[in-house]
Amino acid sequence: MRQVRRGAVPPPGPGQAAPPYGGGVPQQPSYADGRGHGGQDGYDSGYNTGQVYGSPGGRGPAGPGPGGARPAPDWRRRIKWTAITVVTALVVTTVGTYFWADSKLNREVDLSKVIDRPETGEGTNYLIVGSDSREGMTKDQMKDLHTGNAEGKRTDSMMILHTGDNGSTLVSLPRDSDVEIPSFVGSESGKKYEGTGRHVKLNAAYAEDGPELLVRTIEFNTGLHIDHYVEIGFAGFANIVDAVGGVEIDIPQDIKDKKSGADFKKGEQTLNGEEALAFVRTRYALPGSDLDRTKNQQKFLSALASQVATPSTVLNPFKLYPTMGAGLDSLIVDKDMGLFDLAGMFWAMKSVSGGDGTSMNMPVSGSVGGNLKWDDAKVKKLVEQLRNDDKVTVSGD
Numbered sequence: 001m002r003q004v005r006r007g008a009v010p011p012p013g014p015g016q017a018a019p020p021y022g023g024g025v026p027q028q029p030s031y032a033d034g035r036g037h038g039g040q041d042g043y044d045s046g047y048n049t050g051q052v053y054g055s056p057g058g059r060g061p062a063g064p065g066p067g068g069a070r071p072a073p074d075w076r077r078r079i080k081w082t083a084i085t086v087v088t089a090l091v092v093t094t095v096g097t098y099f100w101a102d103s104k105l106n107r108e109v110d111l112s113k114v115i116d117r118p119e120t121g122e123g124t125n126y127l128i129v130g131s132d133s134r135e136g137m138t139k140d141q142m143k144d145l146h147t148g149n150a151e152g153k154r155t156d157s158m159m160i161l162h163t164g165d166n167g168s169t170l171v172s173l174p175r176d177s178d179v180e181i182p183s184f185v186g187s188e189s190g191k192k193y194e195g196t197g198r199h200v201k202l203n204a205a206y207a208e209d210g211p212e213l214l215v216r217t218i219e220f221n222t223g224l225h226i227d228h229y230v231e232i233g234f235a236g237f238a239n240i241v242d243a244v245g246g247v248e249i250d251i252p253q254d255i256k257d258k259k260s261g262a263d264f265k266k267g268e269q270t271l272n273g274e275e276a277l278a279f280v281r282t283r284y285a286l287p288g289s290d291l292d293r294t295k296n297q298q299k300f301l302s303a304l305a306s307q308v309a310t311p312s313t314v315l316n317p318f319k320l321y322p323t324m325g326a327g328l329d330s331l332i333v334d335k336d337m338g339l340f341d342l343a344g345m346f347w348a349m350k351s352v353s354g355g356d357g358t359s360m361n362m363p364v365s366g367s368v369g370g371n372l373k374w375d376d377a378k379v380k381k382l383v384e385q386l387r388n389d390d391k392v393t394v395s396g397d
Contacts, residue, residue, distance in 0.1 A: 106331060107335045107337060109231075114212055114215050118223050123165070124163045130237065131154065154206060166390060167356055169359075170358070170360070187211075187212040241277075244308055251268075260277075302350070309347060361396040364397055378396070
């Protein structure tokens, strides 16, 4: 059996002080195998050289495996769990975004109050309304956007967007269109008002009893079933444009209109929210007045939808969420409107902008009493094509 032997501590030499505590620094032990110590046969463990046991060359513990090599990483397992983590995060984010966005929709319009409705046809018909609502705007905002300060709200633009298997069709309804107010049930009172055959401008229907009477009047005068209703006010429109960073559009002519605040030179340019609102509201500076204005509105809304649906907006959360927030907060829709319906509407408008659809005004044959009179024959054919989801061959001004 090996023994640990310690050498004797020599006494201090002449003139040397004794070590403290009665002893000197102990001599490092040596290991002997019983045949003596300090000789050739003695075993030196190497401990006093600073080596660490169990490591070649004293470099630390040997790793597992042959020769101390580490095992290769399990890349398949790592990739699998990384993929699961990414997919889970995407699902949670998507579901959360859906419920957040769905909760922001203002479902205020009840189309079940509309009476004597036409039969539902093929495809989907959206009534898109731009109102002059100033709700939530400060006096400074009204001044900057040149909206005036009139109380209440009226329709500033009205369009029917048809989506189906034969492409999308966007039809503008001039607000000066001559229409008959039919029998209807008051949206608030619930009282039935019998029709008297009176004719008014189309925007008067909205002013009289809101979205429900507007839908009732359009359905009565066209025979086309309206599936969904979407409305946006002045401030909401401007906020959406600003959220996407402006919209690029080619302005066909120089425009200067003090009432709307428009002051544009002909050519391509990017409009911010204030400028965009002035552009779509311009009326008196155009040669064709209301008809030309509806063409500008169609053109800009299609360009806006195209801008919203670009990858730079959809795939960028720093642009997507502000855009969705600005848009959803300011939209008023019918009670049956869902996010997928709204997304379908935007994609259809983008297709119109991209040339895969048709945009037109409601066909007009002249005027009566200062109102624009629709071309009855063309309107009948147009409605029949939309109802059957046929390719639209009718043209409008």
